[in-house]
Amino acid sequence: MSTAMDVVQLSRLQFGLTAMYHFLFVPLTLGLSILLGIMESVYVMTGKEVWRQATKFWGVLFGINFAMGVATGITMEFQFGMNWAYYSHYVGDIFGAPLAIEGLMAFFLEATFVGLFFFGWDRLSKETHLGVTWLVAIGSNLSALWILIANGWMLNPVGAHFNPDTMRMEVTDFGAIIFNIVAQEKFVHTVSAGYVTGAMFVASVSAIYLLLGKHIEIARRSMTVALSFGLASALSVVVLGDASGYTATENQRMKIASVEAMWETEPPPAAFTVFGLPNQATHRTDDALRIPWVLGLITTHSLDEKVPGITELVQRNEDHILSGLLAYSALEKLRADRNDANARAQLDQYMSDIGFALLLKQFRPDIENATDAEITKAAWGTVPDVALLFWAFRIMVGLGFFFILLFGFAFYLISIGCLLRVRWLLWVLAFALPLPWIAAESGWIVAEVGRQPWVVEGVLPTFLAVSGISTSNVLVTLFGFIGFYTALLLVDIFLMIKAIRLGPGHNVPQPRARELPAASGAE
Amino acid sequence: MSRHPLLPEVTIALAVKLIVILAAALFVFSPKQRPRIDAASMQERLIGAPTANPQPRSILQ
Incomplete structure (x- = not known):
């Protein structure tokens, strides 16, 4: 790999x-x-x-x-x-x-x-x-x-x-x-x-x-x-x-949360980090200098709307991965039988999340057997x-x-x-x-x-x-x-x-x- | 309009650039050298080899 x-x-x-x-x-x-x-x-x-x-x-x-x-x-x-x-x-x-x-x-x-x-x-x-x-x-x-x-x-x-x-x-x-x-x-x-x-x-x-x-x-x-x-x-x-x-x-939303190095969801309106040292390994922003309210006002134009943080979005993406696995399963069934109406209906229902399930492909080919740890890892990979x-x-x-x-x-x-x-x-x-x-x-x-x-x-x-081209070709x-x-x-x-x-x-x-x-x- | 003194240099630079791009298109990125992807290979890419007994998780887990 x-x-x-x-x-x-x-x-x-x-x-x-x-x-x-x-x-x-x-x-x-x-x-x-x-x-x-x-x-x-x-x-x-x-x-x-x-x-x-x-x-x-x-x-x-x-x-x-x-x-x-x-x-x-x-x-x-x-x-x-x-x-x-x-x-x-x-x-x-x-x-x-x-x-x-x-x-x-x-x-x-x-x-x-x-x-x-x-x-x-x-x-x-x-x-x-x-x-x-x-x-x-x-x-x-x-x-x-x-x-x-x-x-x-x-x-x-x-x-x-x-x-x-x-x-x-x-x-x-x-x-x-x-x-x-x-x-x-x-x-x-x-x-x-x-x-x-x-x-x-x-x-x-x-x-x-x-x-x-x-x-x-x-x-x-x-x-x-x-x-x-x-x-x-x-x-x-x-x-x-x-x-x-x-x-x-x-x-x-993930892009905004990442741009702001906002790891956790805050009570609205969220503060804006002017300076800080984001640490992807510890999920923290060290030495942060923050201005209250500004981020919430900029991104939501309101005082009471939440700006979801990275951790919350990752948890949502875990749900998207599980939902996407149902679409993936439907796709496998359709490969076996193109006329499987139930599989088509299931695919239509969960198709919007299939991309999330495909994230598991970087860890294993049989993604329907992915472990919880792999799902969590794939969800954190969306950051x-x-x-x-x-x-x-x-x-x-x-x-x-x-x-x-x-x-x-x-x-x-x-x-x-x-x-x-x-x-x-x-x-x-x-x-x-x-x-x-x-x-x-x-x-x-x-x-x-x-x-x-x-x-x-x-x-x-x-x-x-x-x-699937060679590394030397790209180099x-x-x-x-x-x-x-x-x-x-x-x-x-x-x-x-x-x-x-x-x-x-x-x-x-x-x-x-x-x-x-x-x-x-x-x- | 009289000729601008830089016209020859711009023309040469433009011509050389277009030749390089054309050469790249013909010899490096020609259709013959591109991978051919069809529905079957895309399916193989996304789904991979069929598994014996797929057990999808429930989103209600």
Whole structure:
């Protein structure tokens, strides 16, 4: 079993790393595409050439990021077929549909109009080109929507049922999959995080220009757009993240309890642990610093509703395992006799828990003979890595509040025309550049590590979704991907730095010094 | 629009990337190399070999 578990861990690592590398490119595309639309809208409305230059300059950086990032997600689809073949068979009918729609509709829309964006400046009217730019932004965001519909289904598998004849999940209600509340909330939270990333990128690069005294006109205007958009986005991320946490209390209670390292259920409203050292072995959080009421208010929006702790949820999962064993037994009977009506009825009754029974497969093949100790062990196995989730969540939330303060303060200063004189804040903005990526990757760790041990929440355990391939096979592709993506990232950073050094307006006439307005205040 | 000075470098990087991904798709992740899963193998994966006398527990235990 250890080799099989190695393949599981390596496949998870490979998928996680490729997803995280891919998501280095995605948020910047999401955020910059909207900022391009805003800047070009101002150009079309005011007719001022400087806004056209700004749009073209940030468009070049968008283009580099798009070119380096495009198709980096496709390697994950390779892995679905190779490393996750059982997963692909079991839920491919559902999971594949949004991915296919993303490729056919959103990505082609985005890719087509990216070409028109770059080559249409002198061929299209101002208004038509503006339409193209917004279609690029809409395409990028629609791509994210379909991907997150697929991802949201893994967290909250609605609109599907298991067919024992085909041994796979099949769609019963595509509308329920599309309008899955978890997917919709993940979408708005994720794209808002992308907007923060785009805003921080523009603000940081503009701050560098302002500190160096270069490209002042474009940098000052870009800074104004980035700070206002960044403030609105940072507020959205926090508000929508809160809504996401509220939904998670219904669908992913174990994740919430683990994120809060809340081992025991407390009388409502539960306290929030600001700091602590979660210990998975002793089921305790040492040296905890706690604020009364806050967790209960955040997760239930009430004063009298309980937030179940990990131990209580584990006990509930033991019941789910016992119930799931009845579904498993029905499945065995159906294998012997496809026409056994009683077995079908029993399967329908307990099917929602069969995933829990399958957790026992990691201990023994004949799970109907599992011991109480094995059932308890399997139930405790539904607890994800508490310490990792606890800290990843706090990094994400801490940075989220930092972005609100930073954008808010800087926006206030630029609104009253003082930002350029507060050089320390420009330095802070410049050095804050990588922080949105750290926040976004931490968010993905919370979302995906928090889903473990499930590949599809409550339906299919991760270890059963992995293909029976060799460890060496996974290792080769794992190191191949690490090398490939690292090289790609370095090239992306190299080209970005080069483009930023070249600066805006290298291929358009620069305004003469006497035409420049005073470098203060926002326009 | 005049050509951007970085256009050749971006084009080369994009082309190399697409070649690597295409090569991976053809030589490492091609359908021939993927495990073939059907209803029978999925059943084997989830249920395993049949047991002589399955004795499911009661949830009322």
